[in-house]
Amino acid sequence: MSPAYASWRDDGWDGWIDPAAGVDARACVAGTGAATIRRSRHADTARLVVAGTTLFVKRYAAPDGWRALRAFRMGEALRGAGFGAPIAVVAARRGGEGVLATRDIGGDDLIATVTRVRDRRAKRALLRALGAEIGRLHAAGFVHGDLVPPNVRVVDGRFVFLDNDRTRRSAVLVSLAARRNLVQLGRFVVPGVTVTDRARVLAAYAVARGLSGPARRRLAHWLVAKTIARRVAIDHIPVAAAAAAGYRELMRSGGRFDRGAGG
Numbered sequence: 001m002s003p004a005y006a007s008w009r010d011d012g013w014d015g016w017i018d019p020a021a022g023v024d025a026r027a028c029v030a031g032t033g034a035a036t037i038r039r040s041r042h043a044d045t046a047r048l049v050v051a052g053t054t055l056f057v058k059r060y061a062a063p064d065g066w067r068a069l070r071a072f073r074m075g076e077a078l079r080g081a082g083f084g085a086p087i088a089v090v091a092a093r094r095g096g097e098g099v100l101a102t103r104d105i106g107g108d109d110l111i112a113t114v115t116r117v118r119d120r121r122a123k124r125a126l127l128r129a130l131g132a133e134i135g136r137l138h139a140a141g142f143v144h145g146d147l148v149p150p151n152v153r154v155v156d157g158r159f160v161f162l163d164n165d166r167t168r169r170s171a172v173l174v175s176l177a178a179r180r181n182l183v184q185l186g187r188f189v190v191p192g193v194t195v196t197d198r199a200r201v202l203a204a205y206a207v208a209r210g211l212s213g214p215a216r217r218r219l220a221h222w223l224v225a226k227t228i229a230r231r232v233a234i235d236h237i238p239v240a241a242a243a244a245a246g247y248r249e250l251m252r253s254g255g256r257f258d259r260g261a262g263g
Contacts, residue, residue, distance in 0.1 A: 002079055008092060013099075015069060017090025021103075023050045028057055028090045028101040038051035041243045042067060042165070046136040049102075055089060057079030060165075062096025067165035069093055071100050074164040081140050083133075084153075086231060107155030114189045123192070126154075133159045134185070135208025138178040141169045147181040149188055182223055189258045195248050227251070235259060 003018035008025055017025050034046035034057055043060045060067050072091035073249050079085045086102035093099075108116075110130070117123040130152075137144070144151070145166020154159045161167070182205070186198060202223065206216040224247045231250060232242050237257060242250055249258050 002076055003087065003089075005088075008090070012094040013092040014094065015090065015099075016072065016088070017092075018087075018089045021051075021053065021089040023053055023055070023101070025090045025092070028055065029092060029099045030253045031057055031059065031095075048101070054091070055101045056086070056104060057101045059101065060098040060100075065093045065096050065098030067191075068098030068100040069078030071163070071165035071167075074167040074169070075102075077169055078142065078161060078167070081142070083137060083140075083142070084155065084158050085164060086160070086162060090197075104161055105153065105155050107153045107160065108138065110149040110152040110154060111188065111190050113154040114193060124197065127193070127197050127201050128158065128204040129157075131209045134181060134201075135205040137161075138174050138181070139209055141171050141174055143168050143170070143173050143178050144181050147184040149185065149190075152185070179219060179222065182219075183226045183230055186223065187227050187232075187234070189251055189253055189255075189260065191253050191260070193253060195251060198251070231257070 003020060005016040006019050008015055008017040010026060013029055014027075014165070017023075028048065031046060031048065034048040036044055036046045038045040043058045044062045045056055045058045048055045048057050058071075068091055072088050075085040075088060079087075079258040086105055088100060088102050090099065107113075114123065114126060117126055134147070144161060145165070145168070146163055147161075151162045153162060180204070186201070199220075202216070202220060206219070211219065228242055228247055228250060231237055232239055235257075237250070241259075245257065249255055252258065
């Protein structure tokens with residue numbers, strides 16, 4: 001259940017607060033005592049303890065402040081549709097800057113969770129559940145803005161989607177761009193995850209989306225080509241080397257193209 005938010009205005013800030021959280025919104029926007037844990041192009045994220053509550057405070061510099069309220073609204077939309085998303089306690093904007101403070105939801109990121117699961121059947125079940133959840137997300141009309149593994153946490157067996165400032169809900173967008181989420185998610189080499197495991201994710205996704213056999217095969221071919229292209233572009237792998245190696249070797253855990261393994 002989502003909190004009963006109330007409007008909040010102070011010192012030029014304008015947004016929303018969860019009154020029941022007992023958190024001083026001014027402490028969140030000031031960020032006093034916060035420890036920065038991540039920097040990105042659009043925002044800095046810090047860990048902050050306010051009134052005994054651990055929060056992640058994301059501050060968007062001008063002119064990207066609109067992202068704070070967009071992430072807040074999309075998080076609420078996801079939660080309202082039955083998906084996991086961070087619970088905000090403060091979301092506000094002042095001029096071109098913005099702040100979003102969310103509760104620490106615990107759990108671990110997707111790659112760490114998959115890597116930690118040693119039992120083969122349990123790992124396969126987790127990967128199938130992931131594919132089904134992404135399929136359910138798209139079937140509900142959502143497209144995540146950046147569905148990389150660090151933006152998916154696993155909390156008590158449930159998937160939680162982070163960084164929703166570019167997430168959209170649009171049936172048209174799903175038809176045009178949803179499959180890009182699969183490339184974002186799948187371009188990473190994950191320890192212990194095989195190409196067959198990746199096929200399990202896709203199979204569960206296809207079932208959740210109600211894709212026919214031919215449609216699933218077309219998606220698989222497209223996904224392989226786009227994943228290779230993304231690895232070439234982002235991981236600076238020579239095109240000729242990627243073409244010679246092929247998809248299976250390119251994505252092999254512990255292989256020569258596994259950056260985490262020193263490839």
